[in-house]
Amino acid sequence: LRSFTVMCLQSEVPGSAEVQTMRVYLRVRPFSKEELSDNEDQGCVVIESSQTVTLNAPKGSANMKSSEKGIGVSLHKFAFSQIFGPETTQSELFDLTVKSQTHDFLEGKNALIFSYGVTNAGKTYTIQGTPQDPGILPRVLDATFHYSEGRQYEGMDLKPYLRNDAQYLDPDQVKQERSAKAAIFASVKEVREVFFNFIFYLSFFFFFPKV
Numbered sequence: 001l002r003s004f005t006v007m008c009l010q011s012e013v014p015g016s017a018e019v020q021t022m023r024v025y026l027r028v029r030p031f032s033k034e035e036l037s038d039n040e041d042q043g044c045v046v047i048e049s050s051q052t053v054t055l056n057a058p059k060g061s062a063n064m065k066s067s068e069k070g071i072g073v074s075l076h077k078f079a080f081s082q083i084f085g086p087e088t089t090q091s092e093l094f095d096l097t098v099k100s101q102t103h104d105f106l107e108g109k110n111a112l113i114f115s116y117g118v119t120n121a122g123k124t125y126t127i128q129g130t131p132q133d134p135g136i137l138p139r140v141l142d143a144t145f146h147y148s149e150g151r152q153y154e155g156m157d158l159k160p161y162l163r164n165d166a167q168y169l170d171p172d173q174v175k176q177e178r179s180a181k182a183a184i185f186a187s188v189k190e191v192r193e194v195f196f197n198f199i200f201y202l203s204f205f206f207f208f209p210k211v
C-alpha cells in the first residue's frame with residue numbers, strides 16, 4: 001500500500017511544561033494513471049469516516065496469504081485525528097491541520113510537524129508540494145512573512161547572539177557596530193572598484209591588442 005502518508009503534529013500547550021498534544025493525520029493520495037493501469041486499485045484503503053480507516057491486505061501479499069491459511073487477519077482498522085481522502089487539495093489540508101499551529105508558533109509556542117510513510121506515499125508532495133500546488137512548508141513560510149509585515153524592529157540596538165537569541169547594545173556598542181559596518185562596506189566598494197578596473201583593462205587589451 002503505497003498511497004498514504006501519515007502526518008504528525010505536536011505542539012506545546014500554553015501554561016504547561018509537561019502536557020503535550022499530538023495530532024496524527026492520514027492523507028490518502030489518488031492513484032496515478034500508471035498505478036490504475038497496473039490494477040493497483042484493489043480497494044485496499046477504505047475510509048470509513050473522517051477518523052477511521054480500514055486496510056485490506058492486497059491480493060497475493062504475505063499478509064493475505066497467511067490470513068488465507070488462518071494465521072493472522074487481512075483486515076486492520078485504524079483511527080486518526082482526521083483522515084483526508086484523495087480529493088483533498090493542498091490548501092484544504094493546510095487550513096484544516098497546520099494553519100492554527102502556525103499562528104501559535106508565531107506567538108512563540110513550539111511545534112513539530114513530520115510526515116511518515118513508505119516510498120512514493122506522498123510525503124514530499126504534502127510537505128513541499130509543487131510550484132503550482134504548494135505544500136505545507138511554503139504555506140507556513142508565506143503565513144510567517146505575512147505575519148511579520150509591519151512588525152520589524154527598526155532600532156539598531158539589537159544584535160543576534162548564538163543561534164536564537166539577541167543582545168541589547170548600549171549607545172557606545174551601537175557606535176562600534178556602525179563603524180565596523182561602514183568599514184566592511186568601504187572594503188567591499190574598494191574590491192568592487194579594483195575588479196571593475198581589471199575587467200575594463202582586460203576588455204581594452206582584448207579589443208586593441210596592439211596598442
Ligand SMILES: Nc1ncnc2c1ncn2[C@@H]1O[C@H](COP(=O)(O)OP(=O)(O)OP(=O)(O)O)[C@@H](O)[C@H]1O
Binds near residue numbers: 028
Ligand atoms: N495528494 C496528491 N495528489 C496528487 N499527486 C500526488 C499526491 N501525493 C503524491 N502525489 C504524487 O505521487 C508521487 C509520489 O509522491 P512523493 O514523491 O511525494 O512521495 P514520497 O513519499 O515523498 O516518496 P519518497 O519517500 O520515495 O521520496 C509523486 O508523483 C507525487 O506528485
